[in-house]
Amino acid sequence: MSPEFSHLDEAGRAKMVDVSGKNESIRIARVRVDVLLNAETMLLLVKHALPKGEVLGTARIAGILAAKRTAEFIPLCHPLPLDFADVVFEIDEASGVIHIEAEARTSAKTGVEMEALVAAQIAAATIYDMCKAVQKDIRITDCRLVYKSGGKSGLFQAD
Numbered sequence: 001m002s003p004e005f006s007h008l009d010e011a012g013r014a015k016m017v018d019v020s021g022k023n024e025s026i027r028i029a030r031v032r033v034d035v036l037l038n039a040e041t042m043l044l045l046v047k048h049a050l051p052k053g054e055v056l057g058t059a060r061i062a063g064i065l066a067a068k069r070t071a072e073f074i075p076l077c078h079p080l081p082l083d084f085a086d087v088v089f090e091i092d093e094a095s096g097v098i099h100i101e102a103e104a105r106t107s108a109k110t111g112v113e114m115e116a117l118v119a120a121q122i123a124a125a126t127i128y129d130m131c132k133a134v135q136k137d138i139r140i141t142d143c144r145l146v147y148k149s150g151g152k153s154g155l156f157q158a159d
Helices: 039-046 055-068 113-131
Strands: 025-036 084-092 097-108 139-149
Touching: 025 113, 039 084, 039 113, 055 084, 055 097, 055 113, 084 113, 097 113, 113 139
Parallel strands: none
Antiparallel strands: 025 097, 025 139, 084 097
């Protein structure tokens, strides 16, 4: 017996999942991603001395805006009313890593994993954009869902 795919119709065409029969619940998703900078770029970032201005504040706003517009980027993603979206940064200056964590919350019939993923990745891309004048080989790595709650599948917490 083959598995049933929720995003395919009987003819194998992509479709939006019908969530009309699902119950609303509080749903939370958190995604982490890392941005790797060289020592010079990290020092400029910490000193707020990069040519394009204040990097992390700009990246935070970009991530939040992206979360709010996720359904415009992902074709079969449901547009969701977000109750909360945020992006936070942890700077590990010695290792040259900016750890990003994006969170999205809703009270809806479907989850917010995509909103958190898009928020984290756009925040990382914004950091790249604002630092590329001084470093071209910035790496964006290890993007992953680390927490999800709510809905039928319940709790997921990464190791």
